Amino acid sequence: MQFTYELGSFSFFDTSGHGWKNFQFELNGQLSSSYTELENKITSTGGTVKLAGQGVNETIHFTTDAAASSLVVSRTITNTEDSPLVFKSVSDGILSADGEICFDEPFSPIDYYKLRYFHSSNIKTEKFPRFRVEHPYVKCIPYDAVHFNHDEANHFPVFGVTADRDYVCTLVQGDLNQVQFERSWELGLDGISESKLAKTYKGIQRFTLSNGFSLAAGERVEVSRVFYQLKYDTHPQYAFDDYVAKLNQHHNFQGKNSKMLREGVFCTWNYGTFGNITEDLILNRAKAMAENMPNCTHFLIDDGYQALRNSYNNPNAGIDSFYPVPVEGYDKEKFPNGMKIVADGIRDLGLKPCIWLSPKVYLSSPLAKEKPEWLQKDKDGSVRIIGQSSFLDLSHPEAREFYLKVLDALFVQWGFEGVKYDFMTQWFLKEDSRFGHKSGIEWRDFAFSEIRKRIGDEGFFMTCIAFSAGNPFPGLNADSYRCGFDIHDGTWSEQVRACSGTLAQTMIKGKDTFLLNMDSLGFGDNPENEQFFRLNWCYITQGILEFGGKLEEHTPEQFTIFNKLLTNADRGNKVHVLDDKAFTGEPLPEILQVRYEDDGPMKQAGVKQHIAFFNWSNESKLITLSLDKAQLSAKEQLSDFWSHESITVNGQYLCVELAPRSSQLIEVK
Template sequence: FATYERYYPAIGVSHEGVLEAFLDMESHPLEPGESLVGDWLYLGTCADIPKGLCEFADLVARQMQVQLKPWEMPTGHCSWYYYLDRISEQTVAGNLAALSADRDKLPIRYIQIDNGWSTEPGDWEANARFPRGMKAVADDIRAQGYLPGIWLMPFTAARTSRLFQAHPDWFVKNWKNDEIYGTPSLDFSVPAVREHIFNLFRRLSHEWGFRYIKLDAVIVNLAPGRHRDQHWTAVMNLREGYRVMRSAVTEDTFILGCTSPLAQSAGVVDGMRVSCDIFDRWEAVKDVFMRVFKRFYYHKRLFINDPDCLIIRTSANEDEECRRPCVRNAEEIRTFVTAMAASGGILMLSDKMSLLDRSQIELLSKLFPVNTEAAVPLDLMESNVPGVLDLGRRGRTRIMALINWTDVDRELRFEINRGHVFDFWSQRYLGLCDHRIRRTLAPHASALLFVTDDAPAAVVGVDDCLCPAVEQEYRDGVLTASFVKPGEKAMVAAAREIQSCEGGRARPVETAFGRLYEVTAVRGARTFRITFKPE
C-alpha cells in the first residue's frame, strides 16, 4: 500500500499465485448509499529488491507527506532491561553517575526512565519510589549534561485508574453495546480525550522538562470497535493520538513509538521500534535483527529506526537488582555490537553501568561516533536473517558486516572492486583483494571489514571505531589523513617506506601483504601527514 491512514492492510499470495490485497474494515456498518474509501494501493516491479524497497518507502513518505526533522541520532541509557519496573530515584542516580564518569568514552545524549515510575497506567503521576516527583529527577539529569527521557502508555488506562473510573465514556466501545472493547482504548474522536492528552504531554515536556518520550504498548491498546465518531477507525485513532501528543510537546522533544503499527505511524512520530523486545539469550538477538535488517528501508524515510536496546553484560556484571539475567557469551556479545552498528538507528544502552568493567566500556566506546545509515542487506532474498550487510562508504572506504546467525560454520561472501581489506575485530590487514571476498565464520560470529580504494598509500583501518569516516588524500608521495577519535591508531598500507610522519608516530607492523604502518596521534593531533621515500 502507498498510504496507511485509514485501515490495517494485508498483502497475500493465493495457492493459485494470485496476488491479493486486503483492508480490515473493522465491521463498520454502512448506511444505504454510503461508501467506504480505503488507502491507496501501489503495484510496481523492480530488478533490484533492496533498491526497490527504498524507492517504495520514498513513495509512501511522499504520499503521506512525511517531513522528518534533522535529528541528531538518539543515543542514551534505558532502565528497562536491567531493572524492569523496579526502578527508583536511586537507580537513576547510580547510572547517571557512572555514565558521567565515562562521558569521554560514551558520549550519549539521553537518560530514559522506563516503566516503573508512575502510579498506574492512566494516572501518570510519580509513585512512592520517586518522592520528589519527575520534574526533580529530570532536573538532576539535566544538571549532569544529559537530556531526560520518560516512558508511558498513552493510549490506555487501567480499569482501576482514576481516569477510567471518572471517564468510562472516553474509551472505545463494542459495536453492539456500551461495554468497553477489550483492553481500554482511549477514543481520540472525543474532544475531551484530545484535550486531556494534550495537557498531559504539555506537562511532560514543557513543565517537567522531558525531551525523549517513549510511547509503549500501542498496538495492543488500539481497539477496532465503536468510536464516538462512528466513521473513525483504529488507524485513524492512532494517528490522531500521535498528532495530539506531537502538538503538545516542545520542538526539541523526540517522540518514539514502541510496539506500534509501523507504516501507519509515518509522519506522526520521530522514531519507531522496528523489532521485538530483546531478551537474555542469543536467540533473542537473532529475532531482533531478523526484523531490523528486513525493515532497513524505513530508516530516515518514514521515521528513525529503533532496534531496541544493546545489552553487553554477563552474569559477572549483575547483582540482586538485575531482573533479566543474560547468558550470551563473548562472541555473541561482539556480534550483537556489530549488528547494532549496522542498524544505523537509535542506540540505547541497558546495563547497570557501574558494574561493567573497563574492557566492556571500551567495547561500547567503539560504537562512537555512531553510524546513522541503515546497512543494506545484500542477502535479503536468500537468508531469513540477513547476514551480508553493506554499511556503505565513508570517504574512500566501504564498510561490510558479515554475521553467521546459524549454529554451524558458514561461508559468507560479497563482491568488491579492487581494494585494501582490513578486519576490524581481529585488527588484521588482509591485503589487496579483487572481485570477491569470502569469509568462513564460526557459529554466532561476525566480521567487520573495511574495503578501501586501491592507492599507493591509504588508511585502511582504525582500532577504536566501528564506522569511521576517515578523511584522506594521497598526492605526489604524501598521505594526509585524519584521526577519527583522540588516541586512536590508524593502520596505513603503503607501497613505499616512510620518510617522515608529522602529527603521529609511525611504526612498521609485520604483515604478509606488503608494508603496513601503525600511526598513533601525538600531542592530541587530529590529522597526520606522511611523506614516503622516493622510489
C-alpha cells in the same frame, strides 16, 4: 509504457505485456464500468476522469512517469445526495472477468510455483494474542486468496509480484496516503478473473476501528492514492526504493532530521534493571553516562516510575496512573522529589531527559472504575481490548482532554523532551476495537501529533509494542519504531527471537522514513562472542543506537566499546542483504552491508562500507562473499572494525570463518 482508460477501467503495461489490465473501481458494490462519464481529460500520459454513480461523483486522477515505469492513481468521492453516504465497501483491482495482471512469458498450471509475492506480512504477523515470525519473504501466491496488510503489525504498505526466479519484472503496488483509510490487499491464484495467472488481485480501503464511514451531503474525500510500478531486473530488497522516493514527494517524514542519525539514547529497562528504578538510581546512572559516553545524548526512564505500578493487584500501570491529577502520576516513594526534579537533574548533566508512556488503562484501576465511559470498547461493547486492559476512547471529549493533560504533565510540567510510547499499537489497529467516530488511523495521527507539538522538532519520539513491520506513516511524527522483541538480558535465545521477523524493516532506508530500533545494546552475563554478535547486529542494521545496562558498574573497556559505536554513528542508511537464502528461507541474514553516502560522516572519514557476517548456527561456518556482489575491488583496505587487524582478500571472494554464534564486522576504506 502504455496507459489506457476506457469505460471505467484502466490499464498500465509495457511493450512486452507486463502490467495491469482492465482494473476497475468499486464503491458499495457499484463498479466504475457502470458509471456515467461526466468529463474525460485522459491522454496517453494520464489525466483526470469524472464519473457519476448512484448518489456519488468520483474524480480519478492518473499520473504516469515513463522514465520510472510508474503510475499514481488518486481517487476522490463526492456525495451528491442530500443525506449522508455510508461507505460499505471501497476497492479497486481485478473486479471483473477481464481484469488481469500480466507477464510476457506463457504460463500453465505447472508454472504456478514461479508466481510469487513479497510483503512484510510474509515475515511476521500479529493479531492479539497471536504473534508469529513467518517465512519465506518471497512466497508462492496461494490458490485461496490471502488478505494481507491488515493485522496489528504496522506493515510496510507495498508489495511486489514476480513470475520468475531472476526477477526479470516485478509488479509493485503501494499505498501513498494513510490519512483516513488503510489499504489492504487480497491476492490468490483462484478468483473471478479469466486470467491464467492470479485471478484475485484487489486493493481494499478500510476505515479502521469504526462501524463505518459516512460522508455528509456535498462533502468529498480522497479514499485512495496508489503507486504502481514495473521494476525490471531488480532484487526484492530494492524493488520498493522508488515507492519510498515517491512517498517522500508526498510526505515529510521525521527520519531525515532525527537527532538519532548521529547521537544515541540510553534506556533503563534491559540488562538487569527493568522496573526496579528509583530517583537515586536514575541520577547516578545518568551521571555515569554523561561522564563516560559523550555522544549518548538522551537518557530515557522506562517503565517503573508510575504511581499505580504494583497496585490494585496489578504489577503494571499505564496512563491510568495519571488519574485523576496527571502531574501527580508518579511513585512518590521511589521519586520523593518529583519527576520535574529528576528531569531537571538529567538536563543539568547535559542530557536530554526522556520518559516511557503506555496508553493502556487497566480495568482494576480507579480510572476504569470511575470513568467507564472513557474506555474504548470492541464491536460487541466489551472494554476488554487487550486482556484485562483497555484504552481511552479519544472520541469522548473528556477522555481526550485527560489524554492531553497527561501529555502536558510529562512534557510541559515535568519537562521531559522525548518519549518511548509503548503498548499503543492495538489502540489504533486492533480490528474489532471501536472509536466513537473517526478511524483508528485518524486517532493515531492525532495522538502522535499532540506529542510532537509538545516535544518540538528537536524532541525524541519512539514507538514500541506491537513491533512494527515498517509502516512509514507513523514516521510523520515519530523518530523511531521498535521492530523486534525485547532483548531483556541479551541471552542467545533472546537475541535470535529479537532479530527474527525484522528482515523487511532492515531493508528500508531509515533516513527516508523513520529509524528502526532493535532494542538496547548491552553486555549482560553472556559469552563474549554473543555480546559482540549483538553489538555488530545493532550497528549494521542502521537503526538508532540505544544502550542499556547498569552503567555505574561498567568497566572502562565496556565504555570504550560503546563509544566506538557512537563515534561511528552514521545511521539510517540503506542496508544491503547479500545472501539470497534470507529471502527464500529462514529470514536471518548472514551477510549485511552498508555503503555510506558521500555527504555522510563515515564517507568523509574515509570509511566506504561496513560489512557484517553472522553465524546463527551452533557449529563453525565458512561464509563467502564475492567482491563483485559487495562492489569491492582490490584497491580497498579491509580491517576488523574492533581490532583494526588488516584483512587480506585472496582472489575474488571474501571468506570469513566464524565460530558458533559469532560474527565479524569489517570496515572498508
